[in-house]
Amino acid sequence: MSANLEKRVACYVRVSTENQLENYSIDEQTDRLKAFCKAKDLSIVKFYTDGGYSGGNMNRPGLQQMLKDIKDKHIDMIIVYKLDRLSRSQKDTLTLIEDEFLSNDVDFVSMSENFDTSTPFGKAMIGILSVFAQLEKDQITERFTMGRIGRAKNGYYHGGPTAPTGYDYIDGELVVNEYEALQVKEVFKRFLDGQSINAIRKYMSEHYTNKYGNWSSHTLVLNILKNKVYIGKVKFKGKAYAGKHKPIISTDIFNDVQKILTSTKREDSKTIFQKNPFKANNLLTSLIYCKNCGARFCGNHGNYVCYSRGKTDKRKIIDPNCKNKKWNIQALDKIIKDEILEAALNKEYFNKIISNKEIVPVDNTKKMKKRIDEIDKQIVRMMDLYQVGDIPIEQISHRIVKLKKEKDTISDQLVDKKQTKLSIAEAKGILSRAAIILENGDLSQQRMVVSNLIDYIEIDDECIQIHWSFV
Template identity: 35%
Template sequence: MSKRVAIYARVSTQEQVENGNSLEFQVDKLKAYCQLHELKVVGEYIDAGISGAKFDRPALNRLKEDIEKIDIVLIYKLDRLSRSIKDTMLLIEDIFKPNNIDLISLSENFDTSQAMGMATIGMLSTFAQLERETIKERMIAGKLQAVKNGKYINHAPFGYKKVDGKLVKDENTRKCVEFIFEKLLEGISTTQIAKMLELNGYAKLRTALWHYNTVNRFARKKVYCGHTPLMGIVVENTHEAYITDEEQEYIIKQLDSRNCCPSKARKRSFTTIFRGLINCPTCHRKMSVTRSPRKDKTYLVRYKCKYCQLDKKSKYYLGEEIIEEALLKYFKECCFNFKFEKNKVKLPTRNYEKEISMQENKKFKLQRAWLDNLINDKELRKLQSDIDVRIELLKKEQQEQFNILENQRKEVKIKDLSLNFTKVFNKITTEEKVKLLNAFIEDISINVETIRISEKMNRYNVDIRDVRFK
């Protein structure tokens, strides 16, 4: 019986151009070797345009999955398999040898079953890795030289564009970047700058909304000082700058000092019950919180959507008391909508994991029978397909059982919570209410009815549409 051979071939794009070791050339030579030695090719595993430095390759991964069908792995040259000593030895010692698989290289003519063959592999792997590191160094040097010559090889950052390979200021976004650095130098916080960018009409320049983290990242990028960072190296004075190095150093120092010391805004922060929980009924994003003082020295807390406000869509200013009242009503009515006793189902005890494992074991036995030529390819595919159908059915039944049990568990919790929610909620402090809601609620969706009282005043009726639990 002839031995089963897996042909493995690989090229990277650069090697195809420089060396001419095309995939067709490698595969033809390997097939000719198999014909000459009367070896049976059971699979061709081809990685096109993928570096040998990577261990995670599609064709190589398939080869490892099909390892039980193979007696010999045939390659044109060792560096086609890997350019890393560690990865080469891992394949041979941990995958090929335990499965009694020989590795044959057409060019180097070695045999992994002998000590000398293993020593040869060690030396060849060393040279392959050395060559990879040399190629990498040449690429880095080439890129650095290109940058020094005025070429910009990265993606153009916001505020710039590439013209003939060089970085120049983009007139469409230049004023926005100048505005950011002007405000940073004035000492305005990144949060305030983000809001000012939206209000000054710069929102349309980006697909995403402006955020204080975005402004913070802009402030720290060396590219805005006229330098190009590349692979851990900064090439200086490659293009026109927006700010000087001294100005950037001053800005970063200001930002870092604010991170260490709480700002005035943080000291004025206040506790609100539904912060981060209420979804806007129009755009479904989270509503923000504002508060204003009353005459009795208490505060009126209201929830609004800043996104709808910027887009000039429906604007709501919902009082915290209205939302709290709607939530209590929701839980009060919620407990009467559940029919817990009727939903309870006594499920049969069944070990799905064991049954699935038994089916998987049958598949393994079929593969062994196929390898021993007891069944043909067509029979193997049909029998495995039947087993896969049974496994999917078992998994589906297992998931359904899990969902029923999970829903029963949730219903019991919600019942207990809803029966006692109003009683508990009215007795605890605002801080305790925040902790309670955030412990079991993911978010709250609402419906809002707007009632016009006068030209400048509206009244809102709020209903809880849905509460998503954690």
């Protein structure tokens, strides 16, 4: 009897939704494997079949049964039509072959690639071919992602049937739900009236219901206040595009809300839910930026200090060698208050601010943008190394994730410096009340005045540059 006929051979076949369109049907794979085994004098004891399962998913019934039979010593050899039928993941492919097959004395053969693990060449080819299987999966994902980006660019909502509160999802598009739209407007109005997230949630829960039940979640309220879908935008992968759907909230109202939310960022986010949403630790929190490196300033032990110099949050460091001056909190607060009071009480000074066209603000974001470009180039280099197989995919993935986090942090700081402009009439209205509020108001009220009148402040050692919202 032939040695091959003594081997207990099992064949594994798989198709996914994408591959139904290719020439890899279950029947096609089965017929070719039978012919291959007949030509090689191999005796097939069992076929394991997974129909409609992705190669990126290890939790397949046929695959799991095969692994169980391997451990029970019922199989001597596994044959597949093509390597990617086993898995499209490099890591999973090598794990299956090395930890499940070879460790249990089971040989592995891929018919199309014409190799098997019983030969040295076959073992060497496993690592090479699995790289390309992973690359093919990534290309499918990339094509799918590009399709979703194209849909977003064309203005279509990509969230599927789970439409945001205020809209229904009909025939692939968002359509305003008038009853829920009324509720969304109520949320924005109450927030601008100074109510806390908790107070809004409580009121809405007592008076309204929506398609998802009631307003029992703080997160629901906050997400609605941040969602650009309500001003007619659709988002995908962090970018916003003009949507085809009808807006519920005006852009002006939405920007006013974002300005408040941005000006109230702090380490302990619980206060936004339980207390006044305008509360922060210091008067100028989130408004000061370093003109030297572009990082934001924070309050630290009685001083405003550049994050790069203070190093209290590694994610917000732009230049670890930055030596920009620390400013005493009370001293800098007084300087900014005095500037606002001067603009409020001195008509000539106010007119000088709004007519001072010759001053062109320095692009203090240059270093941050340069670092983002450097990160993008590093990510491209990582992908190039991956495609030539010089570095393991796990190591490359770890580096890319780390670079992506740094890029997101820097990008957030750029977005925060958003320069929302006031009309001259609006600025005069706020300034007319500024003196009373800055002298007698609590911190949250004073912050409202400052953050409305000032987009951001730049510090360059002894030099302080105010970027007004009404210039």
